[in-house]
Amino acid sequence: EADIYQTPRYLVIGTGKKITLECSQTMGHDKMYWYQQDPGMELHLIHYSYGVNSTEKGDLSSESTVSRIRTEHFPLTLESARPSHTSQYLCASSTGSRRTGELFFGEGSRLTVL
């Protein structure tokens, strides 16, 4: 049973709007991640955090930003959404390193920008 929650699950908005995708986990994990998932494509890491006040950009460049003020909370923000931001965004957390640790994923937030 998942202990990592994402809201909203689905969001349809117009171009230029500011949006925040929420991600919360109750497992006390230090490490949290945001992945972008498009059909037929591999998952791409766009942001990660190894603890409070620590955030890094991932392997795929993204115009989004993240913050980590509390251990359990890792929101992702787009200041001005564009159609190119249409995608599924997956949040994950882990205890160990990505190399050996199991990632726990949320159910995803599917964003459509018109």
Add this chain to the structure above:
Amino acid sequence: AQSVTQLDSQVPVFEEAPVELRCNYSSSVSVYLFWYVQYPNQGLQLLLKYLSGSTLVKGINGFEAEFNKSQTSFHLRKPSVHISDTAEYFCAVSDNTDKLIFGTGTRLQVFP
């Protein structure tokens, strides 16, 4: 640089038949290997992982995978699939750079 190739984008199979989902990787160093499953409208869930030791790894829901270093493969198998196994399956590889690279996924469709 490491990469992961899942050769089959879709695998249709009848219920109770065996299935193999193929995964090949490229890396010049020792790797750790993973299979994740994503059921419809859900997040990814770890199915099994290979870190070291026995090359045959058993996971949840009756799945297993075999690490073959000479062929750089980590194919996923199940001797008899169920309708509930219908999902997207992702192979992933990591090395000593702490990067986790996912494949493009294989959609397993089980028919009655």
